[in-house]
Amino acid sequence: EVQLVESGGGLVQPGGSLRLSCAASGFTFSSYWMSWVRQAPGKGLEWVANIKQDGTEKYYVDSVRGRFTISRDNAKNSLFLQMNSLRAEDTAVYYCASMRGGAMDVWGQGTTVTVSS
Amino acid sequence: QTVVTQEPSFSVSPGGTVTLTCGLSSGSVSSSNYPSWYQQTPGQAPRTLIYSTNTRSSGVPDRFSGSILGNKAALTITGAQADDESDYYCVLYMGGGIYVFGGGTKLTVL
Numbered sequence: 001e002v003q004l005v006e007s008g009g010g011l012v013q014p015g016g017s018l019r020l021s022c023a024a025s026g027f028t029f030s031s032y033w034m035s036w037v038r039q040a041p042g043k044g045l046e047w048v049a050n051i052k053q054d055g056t057e058k059y060y061v062d063s064v065r066g067r068f069t070i071s072r073d074n075a076k077n078s079l080f081l082q083m084n085s086l087r088a089e090d091t092a093v094y095y096c097a098s099m100r101g102g103a104m105d106v107w108g109q110g111t112t113v114t115v116s117s
Numbered sequence: 118q119t120v121v122t123q124e125p126s127f128s129v130s131p132g133g134t135v136t137l138t139c140g141l142s143s144g145s146v147s148s149s150n151y152p153s154w155y156q157q158t159p160g161q162a163p164r165t166l167i168y169s170t171n172t173r174s175s176g177v178p179d180r181f182s183g184s185i186l187g188n189k190a191a192l193t194i195t196g197a198q199a200d201d202e203s204d205y206y207c208v209l210y211m212g213g214g215i216y217v218f219g220g221g222t223k224l225t226v227l
Binding site: 035037044045046047050057058059061095100101102103104105106107108109110 | 151153155157162163164165168169172174204206208210213214215216217218219220221
């Protein structure tokens, strides 16, 4: 069964850092672009970042560029999102997703990040 | 900054047909934007319905179809069912590795 499981969310103070992880199973992780997508409470979905199969290309939404870093470990079938200088507006459920045909394909269940003092 | 537009809400009768659209604040949507569509119910992760304009994701019934209509991408649901009542989001690829979601359409089946 194809599965993505996020972890690492929690409560963090403004200006703090968190590292999200996404464990992949049931498919050849190293063959797929991967993405992070977030959803603020009561709001719509927002694409955050994606990364090429070999990690050589990474792209970010303007609001997180320079603060967030996407990475992957193909040997461990894992995707990461290092989030620094967190702001209240980064509060959201963060989903990882595999990509196919230029779109998000399989989604994890999400992990919640709350930025508050 | 480019905005991806969707109808905020739509309603359809059970058994009816509804077409949701996904446009650009400036310009036309084409297959080069790789339009994709997602269904989300409250508290749940999104589910991929359509990618690359009109390719159904695995397990998605053929009641769901995607297309380009005029200058927008479109998601058509035929024979609407009660459990189609959800939020629907589109995503467009803007080039340069960048994706933008639409604001979502809340579909009511009544």
